[in-house]
Amino acid sequence: MKRAKLDMLFSLNQWRSIQILMFIGFVYILLVGFEVPFLLKNGFSSDSLQGFSSSGNRFLNSKPFVLDSEEYLDEKEAPIRPLDVPYQSRTERRIEEFSKSPLSRLNFSAGIMNLSPENSISKSAKEALQLGIMLWQELEVIGKNSSGSGISDINNKNDSKNEECPHSLSTPGDLFPKNGTVMVLPCGLTLGSHITVVGRPRVAHPETDTKISLLKEGQYDMVSQFMMELQGLKIVDGEDPPRILHLNPRLKGDWSGKPVIEQNTCYRMQWGTAQRCEGWKSWADEETVDDLVKCEKWIRDNVNDSKESNSKWWLNRLIGQTKKVEVDWPFPFVEDKLFVLTLSAGLEGFHLSVDGRHITSFPYRTGFALEDATGLSLTGDIDVHYVFAASLPTSNLNFASQKHLDISDKWKAPPILDGPVELFVGILSAGNHFAERMAARKSWMQHRLIKSSKAVARFFVALHKRKEVNVELKKEAEFFGDMVIVPYLDNYDLVVLKTVAICEYAIRTASAKYIMKGDDDTFVRVDAVIKNAKEVSENRSLYIGNINYYHKPLRSGKWAVTYKEWPEEVYPPYANGPGYIISSDIANFILSDFEKHRLRLFKMEDVSMGMWVEKFNSSREVEYKHSLKFCQFGCIEDYYTAHYQSPKQMICMWNKLQQHGKPLCCNTR
Ligand SMILES: *[C@@H]1O[C@H](CO)[C@@H](O)[C@H](O)[C@H]1NC(C)=O
Ligand SMILES: *[C@@H]1O[C@H](CO)[C@@H](O)[C@H](O)[C@H]1NC(C)=O
Ligand SMILES: *[C@@H]1O[C@H](CO)[C@@H](O)[C@H](O)[C@H]1NC(C)=O
Numbered sequence: 001m002k003r004a005k006l007d008m009l010f011s012l013n014q015w016r017s018i019q020i021l022m023f024i025g026f027v028y029i030l031l032v033g034f035e036v037p038f039l040l041k042n043g044f045s046s047d048s049l050q051g052f053s054s055s056g057n058r059f060l061n062s063k064p065f066v067l068d069s070e071e072y073l074d075e076k077e078a079p080i081r082p083l084d085v086p087y088q089s090r091t092e093r094r095i096e097e098f099s100k101s102p103l104s105r106l107n108f109s110a111g112i113m114n115l116s117p118e119n120s121i122s123k124s125a126k127e128a129l130q131l132g133i134m135l136w137q138e139l140e141v142i143g144k145n146s147s148g149s150g151i152s153d154i155n156n157k158n159d160s161k162n163e164e165c166p167h168s169l170s171t172p173g174d175l176f177p178k179n180g181t182v183m184v185l186p187c188g189l190t191l192g193s194h195i196t197v198v199g200r201p202r203v204a205h206p207e208t209d210t211k212i213s214l215l216k217e218g219q220y221d222m223v224s225q226f227m228m229e230l231q232g233l234k235i236v237d238g239e240d241p242p243r244i245l246h247l248n249p250r251l252k253g254d255w256s257g258k259p260v261i262e263q264n265t266c267y268r269m270q271w272g273t274a275q276r277c278e279g280w281k282s283w284a285d286e287e288t289v290d291d292l293v294k295c296e297k298w299i300r301d302n303v304n305d306s307k308e309s310n311s312k313w314w315l316n317r318l319i320g321q322t323k324k325v326e327v328d329w330p331f332p333f334v335e336d337k338l339f340v341l342t343l344s345a346g347l348e349g350f351h352l353s354v355d356g357r358h359i360t361s362f363p364y365r366t367g368f369a370l371e372d373a374t375g376l377s378l379t380g381d382i383d384v385h386y387v388f389a390a391s392l393p394t395s396n397l398n399f400a401s402q403k404h405l406d407i408s409d410k411w412k413a414p415p416i417l418d419g420p421v422e423l424f425v426g427i428l429s430a431g432n433h434f435a436e437r438m439a440a441r442k443s444w445m446q447h448r449l450i451k452s453s454k455a456v457a458r459f460f461v462a463l464h465k466r467k468e469v470n471v472e473l474k475k476e477a478e479f480f481g482d483m484v485i486v487p488y489l490d491n492y493d494l495v496v497l498k499t500v501a502i503c504e505y506a507i508r509t510a511s512a513k514y515i516m517k518g519d520d521d522t523f524v525r526v527d528a529v530i531k532n533a534k535e536v537s538e539n540r541s542l543y544i545g546n547i548n549y550y551h552k553p554l555r556s557g558k559w560a561v562t563y564k565e566w567p568e569e570v571y572p573p574y575a576n577g578p579g580y581i582i583s584s585d586i587a588n589f590i591l592s593d594f595e596k597h598r599l600r601l602f603k604m605e606d607v608s609m610g611m612w613v614e615k616f617n618s619s620r621e622v623e624y625k626h627s628l629k630f631c632q633f634g635c636i637e638d639y640y641t642a643h644y645q646s647p648k649q650m651i652c653m654w655n656k657l658q659q660h661g662k663p664l665c666c667n668t669r
């Protein structure tokens with residue numbers, strides 16, 4: 001009887017084991033089917049590619065993006081134009097001039113001639129223009145010497161410019177770069193990289209920064225907190241580097257009165273939504289990261305209890321109680337107590353463990369590749385004893401455009417035809433934003449209205465400090481035919497000159513009816529934008545966008561606007577920069593004022609536009625049209641334009657638009 005029951009139990013167990021085995025097998029097949037290719041694509045492709053492409057044609061072999069999008073394109077079977085044959089069209093004049101040089105034909109020096117010397121633009125512009133002209137001449141010499149087609153040049157490029165990529169780094173605390181500066185991880189991180197910090201949080205001190213400490217006068221909160229950041233040092237110029245991960249343990253002084261760990265990202269100087277771990281374990285149904293919870297539990301109240309509960313746990317174990325006992329650990333950081341923190345890069349996100357225990361996981365966000373994380377900074381109330389970084393990538397395919405550009409005729413811009421161009425979209429882009437441009441080309445720039453030249457889109461790019469970037473840039477411009485190079489050394493204060501160059505090109509080359517300005521992380525619904533503009537009665541001047549009324553300049557802080565730069569107390573009504581539309585008469589007016597040396601220039605291009613339109617409005621009334629669907633922060637459903645979209649999100653949005661015929665957002669990473 002007993003035996004039989006046991007047997008039955010055994011066979012039951014066996015049956016269960018078989019089920020489990022089958023399940024594991026199934027999961028394995030799934031993994032092999034999906035996960036591993038994913039891993040290959042994302043983790044190792046660059047290395048393996050480098051292996052075999054040194055002999056051959058890297059571009060044609062590599063497919064850096066998820067190209068599934070192609071399958072949904074209307075123009076899937078669009079005939080491919082032979083590479084070297086110049087475009088034949090009725091407007092040979094315009095095309096010829098364009099194909100000769102991607103250089104903007106705006107006379108920049110004319111426009112900045114009469115600026116007052118106090119104007120911050122005046123100083124930087126003259127230098128930047130001089131440098132830019134030199135840089136461009138240098139490029140033309142290189143172009144002539146490297147006889148033959150530029151494309152093959154890119155393909156056979158020698159990779160000897162690889163920087164040193166050490167497998168591991170270690171820095172004693174006293175050598176670790178202090179405040180302000182960062183430790184450089186030359187080639188960024190890769191899947192499986194980990195950084196270990198041995199440090200000691202300082203004892204809480206009265207915090208006098210009123211942004212953190214909010215007590216009455218003379219009274220300050222006691223604060224102890226530190227920040228560990230992974231920054232993208234090589235990604236942008238002229239703005240703060242993006243923070244790919246901002247990790248901020250607050251031992252004391254958080255507004256909740258409890259110790260917390262905040263994690264966040266900052267992309268294009270825009271903070272994301274913080275992930276706060278406050279000592280509660282993440283909900284069971286919440287998204288996990290590589291199967292780890294985002295937040296582990298810790299004892300929220302006092303440290304004394306934990307010792308007790310831990311000893312209770314041990315006691316329970318000794319007595320042999322089998323009841324499952326939850327172990328509660330205290331907050332991992334204690335003032336003046338040494339800790340060993342390890343941050344590792346998983347498949348889906350960063351994992352933080354302290355003293356060997358998992359504490360938090362933070363899913364990767366927008367568009368950053370791990371190799372972009374080239375800077376590590378540790379600031380705040382912390383004494384760093386040692387920093388180790390290991391399992392770092394040993395080859396550097398960084399920056400190189402190769403990885404991002406997909407040299408295929410399919411993505412080339414069609415020629416501008418003689419017929420009317422409804423909409424011209426000028427896209428501001430930075431020299432090294434190869435991936436962003438490629439994503440725009442593969443997504444919304446595939447719209448049938450652009451393919452049929454009813455709408456035209458061009459990137460406006462200034463020259464970069466690094467010659468290699470410029471060489472790539474020129475080749476990119478010549479190949480895709482969708483770039484206009486403004487010949488000055490790129491500088492954050494001079495974006496406004498790109499806006500004028502957009503007006504010039506839209507009027508003189510494209511003869512467009514409406515002119516839109518966007519950024520390279522703006523997703524544009526070309527048809528919706530045109531429809532929106534057409535709703536304004538036929539021959540009225542228009543200014544459409546997400547319009548700000550009565551905004552005041554920021555007068556303090558890093559991005560402050562001085563009274564010299566902007567003497568007035570408020571800005572004119574202006575549409576947010578990532579997506580606005582003007583009618584051609586306004587563009588014409590701007591261009592003509594610029595060339596007559598009387599256009600007032602302000603470093604913020606969107607405010608400048610507001611100012612110009614206001615001036616135009618005083619002689620001919622403009623219809624201002626405000627819509628939140630020109631999103632400034634991210635994306636909302638039914639958008640006209642969406643902003644801060646990573647290359648992956650761009651492709652995703654385009655896919656959704658094609659598949660569902662509806663403007664849907666892609667808020668996943
Ligand atoms: C640009 O404008 C300046 C001042 O108006 C003029 O002297 C110069 O000749 C112009 N350059 C070109 C190429 O037109
Ligand atoms: C270009 O080629 C000429 C001769 O072929 C050479 O004298 C010159 O130094 C080269 N310039 C550069 C920048 O390589
Ligand atoms: C690349 O450059 C290195 C040194 O600069 C040289 O030894 C190597 O032969 C070059 N490879 C090719 C394919 O040109």
Ligand SMILES: *[C@@H]1O[C@H](CO)[C@@H](O)[C@H](O)[C@H]1NC(C)=O
Pocket residue numbers: 178179
């Ligand atoms: C770091 O910043 C703190 C205040 O933020 C300052 O007191 C300290 O002197 C700075 N240390 C260095 C090395 O700059």
Ligand SMILES: *[C@@H]1O[C@H](CO)[C@@H](O)[C@H](O)[C@H]1NC(C)=O
Pocket residue numbers: 302303304
């Ligand atoms: C924790 O224990 C220390 C001494 O062991 C004591 O001074 C402190 O008041 C205790 N804290 C709490 C919240 O009980």
Ligand SMILES: *[C@@H]1O[C@H](CO)[C@@H](O)[C@H](O)[C@H]1NC(C)=O
Pocket residue numbers: 538539
């Ligand atoms: C607008 O167009 C109408 C006819 O299309 C014309 O009569 C009128 O003069 C135009 N107004 C302006 C200001 O050009």
Ligand SMILES: *[C@@H]1O[C@H](CO)[C@@H](O)[C@H](O)[C@H]1NC(C)=O
Pocket residue numbers: 573614617618621622624
């Ligand atoms: C534009 O001009 C009209 C008429 O001159 C005026 O009523 C309106 O307030 C102006 N709009 C702006 C934004 O300046």
